[in-house]
Amino acid sequence: MQHMGNSPCLKNRSKVNHTLQQEKAANENTHNPTEASFYTFRLALDELLTNAIDHGNCGNPSAAVTVRIEYLAGKILISVRDEGPGFHAADLPDPRCEENRFCRHGRGLYILKALGDVRWDGERGCVRVEL
Secondary structure (H helix, E strand, C coil): CEEECCEEECCCHHHCCHHHHHHHHHHHHCCCHHHHHHHHHHHHHHHHHHHHHHHHCCCCCCCCEEEEEEEECCEEEEEEEECCCCCCHHHCCCCCCHHHCCECCCCHHHHHHHHCEEEEECCCCEEEEEC
């Protein structure tokens, strides 16, 4: 890994958009919408859990993460709550800006917004995605 300023950045720049490109390809090129939907579900759940564990709970193994998954009216709703202080999306750096494009972190919420409708409670550490 190389460093630019205080931010660790990816050495291989081609990996930056890899996940979103895979998701787009899975949704456009599959003849099995269930497979694409399952991939979208797994990607959203992975991003939500990674954010809750790494950022919300700061990697504390004794802090809890609560997951709720619902299926309503043809939509999947995934809610993940951690024990962190919450966050305000306006305070997060834009991963599309040149200085942030190759940083190791910072794309989770952006990926989630590309997958579905995202809502969060800035004060209580809960993020919900509707797919």
